[in-house]
Amino acid sequence: MARIRYGARTETEIAAARTTSAGLPDIWSTGVVAVWESDPYAVAAVLPPPLEPTGRPLVRATVSTVGLPGYPLGAGSVAVAAGHRGVEGWYPLVMPMTHERALTGGREVFGEPKKLGEVTVERDGPVVRAVLARHGIAFVEIRGAVSAPLPLPGPTRKTDFYFKFLPAVDGSGFDLGPVLVHCVRNEKVRRLEQVTGDVVLRESMYDPVADLPVRTLVGITLGEKTSDQKGRVAERVDARALLPYLHQRYDDPQQILDGPPEGSV
Template sequence: MVRVRYGPRSEEETTRAREASTRLPDIWSTGVTAVWETDPEVVAEVLPPPLKPGERPLVRVSVSKVDLPGYPLGAGSVAVAARHGDAEGWYPLVMPMTHERALIGGREVFGEPKKLGEVTVERGSDGALRAALARHGVAFVEIRGTVGGALPLPEPADKLDFYLKFLPAVDGQGFDAEPVLVHCLRHERVRELMAVDGEVVLRESAYDPVADLPVRRLVEITLGEKTSDQKGRVAERLGAADVLPYVHQRYDDAAQVLDGPPEGSLSEGSD
């Protein structure tokens, strides 16, 4: 009988696929990271309960090209500093990905707020650097600058991200399953790190309103090569009423185009 590939897999095939996924080789990425201080009240506004703002009102943008076997991946993230109880970490608001494979796995397994988008990392022979995240024709975050000297390599470290994992209801009313807060722990290693002298540009976007997180003080911009692995766990089960007001962070809501930017939301580093 001819094998029908959409048919059920045997227990042996299922086990082999699961074991293979746990033995991935080191995957290195080349990326630009920018960190800045924004308005404390803005960070507090975007965090769903039970998350609270971190010690400083920080925003972190990562724009990377990932050396995935078989095809390159562009991956980005815009996150704010947050805490859950005594745990300090980051709460990503949007994570543009250039391929559906990376998008679906992260959203369905961990609850990551991934969306298809354009990710650019360009470095000229003269040291000029440009990195950008774009969707719907708008580069809503752009980092521009010049690559400087090498920085001391940090020791391997654990980094924590917080995600909301939920499944919208079939009838459009609430959720089909109980929402959960996920702790995603990454063990990160860095093999190259360089300083960047530059600026962060935020542009107005109806679907990705990062411009509401103005650059009040630029902390740092770096260019580096990193690798990490990750594992997640359900840290807390959440009530639907607490999560529903934040569902639009995950999905493009057509009604968002009716929202205007708040006055003074764009910083001096915006155009």
């Protein structure tokens, strides 16, 4: 009888899948990272409690191509500096990905705000251009020229903060209590170059990162890196405090019954 592919997997098959995923080789990405100081009020305004602003109102845009076995992946992120219980890290607002396969695990396991989008990293000699786009709008563009090699940093440990939740079936609040996830990555870098250039933020109703303007450009780099990642639930959060930020995750507020469409009475 033919195998029913939607049927249950055996315990042996499940164990084999876990063993295979645990033994994957390093996967390297080539990416452009831009960091800038923005408006302190704007950075603080996008942080759901219990996250808090850090000492500097930093914003980070990352635009990468990832050498996944079998198919290339474009992966991006726009995040703001945040702190939680003495841990400093980044709170991503949007994470465009070019393939659905990259969306599901991150969203369902960690609570990452991943969405399908266009991610471009181009280099022509010293000239570099990196773009994050969705709905036909290039809402982040990083452009410049490689100006100097940079010394390689040692292995570093970085933390991203995510909120994992499920909107309620009846459209009121959440099903089960939302949690704050600390996702820790151990990162290795094998090439790093300085880029002299600028960051352009374009207006988008879907990805309004233009609300986090570039006040002072801290720096732009082009590099190759690899990292692992492990997540843990840091704490259960107040659902009422998180609810006003729920719209960050969705393009259309009607998806979460957040409010009436524009122009309604």
